[in-house]
Amino acid sequence: MISFVTSNKGKFAEARGIFGDLEQKDIGYTEIQADTLEEVAIFGMKEVSSRLQVPVMLEDAGLFIEALQGFPGVYSAYVQKTIGNDGILRLMEGVVDRRAFFKSVVVYAEPGLEPQMFKGIVQGRIGYEARGSLGFGYDPVFYVDERSLGETEIEEKNRISHRAASMLALKEWLDSR
Ligand code: ITT
Numbered sequence: 001m002i003s004f005v006t007s008n009k010g011k012f013a014e015a016r017g018i019f020g021d022l023e024q025k026d027i028g029y030t031e032i033q034a035d036t037l038e039e040v041a042i043f044g045m046k047e048v049s050s051r052l053q054v055p056v057m058l059e060d061a062g063l064f065i066e067a068l069q070g071f072p073g074v075y076s077a078y079v080q081k082t083i084g085n086d087g088i089l090r091l092m093e094g095v096v097d098r099r100a101f102f103k104s105v106v107v108y109a110e111p112g113l114e115p116q117m118f119k120g121i122v123q124g125r126i127g128y129e130a131r132g133s134l135g136f137g138y139d140p141v142f143y144v145d146e147r148s149l150g151e152t153e154i155e156e157k158n159r160i161s162h163r164a165a166s167m168l169a170l171k172e173w174l175d176s177r
Pocket of ligand 1: 005006007008011031059060061062063076077080102135136137138139149161163
C-alpha cells in the first residue's frame with residue numbers, strides 16, 4: 001500500500017482511479033520556491049521520506065500557458081487561490097495563442113531506495129469561458145479538443161491527463177520490478 005502525501009482531494013481521487021489501493025496522507029511538506037516542478041517535488045520528498053519510513057509518493061503539478069511564458073507554472077496553486085480561473089480568463093483577454101499544458105511530476109520513495117521521478121504532460125488550450133464543475137483547479141478553463149476538463153468525467157480525464165501519464169509510468173515501473 002502506497003501513501004500519497006497530498007492535501008488535494010481532487011488529485012487523490014484521480015490517483016486512486018489509477019492505483020486502486022492508495023492511502024491519502026495530508027501531512028503537508030515544505031514547497032520550496034524554485035523554478036521547476038522537479039526541484040519542488042524532489043525537495044519535498046527529502047522531507048517526507050525522512051518522516052515516513054513507508055512506500056510514499058507525492059506530486060507537484062502546474063499549468064503552463066504559452067502566451068504567458070509558462071505562467072502560472074510553479075505558482076499554480078497560489079494563483080488558483082488568489083486570482084482563480086476568472087483571473088486567468090482576464091489575463092488571456094485579447095490573446096489569440098491559447099495553447100497551454102498541464103505538467104505532473106511524481107516522486108516515489110521507499111526505505112532503502114533512491115527516489116524515482118515520473119513526469120506527464122497534457123496539451124490543451126485556455127478557453128474563453130469556464131465550463132463544467134467536474135475535476136478541480138483550472139479544469140473548467142482548460143480545454144482538450146472542444147471540451148473543458150471541467151466537463152470531463154474522471155475516468156476520461158484519467159485516460160488523457162498529465163497525472164494519468166506520470167502515475168501510470170510509476171505504476172508500470174512498480175509492476176515491472
Ligand atoms: P499538494 O501539494 O498538497 O499535493 P496542491 O493543490 O497544493 O496539493 P500543487 O502544489 O501540485 O498541488 O499545485 C498545483 C496546482 O495546479 C493545484 O492546486 C491546481 O490549482 C493546479 N492543478 C494541478 N493539476 C491540475 C489538474 O489536473 N486540473 C486542474 N488544476 C490542476
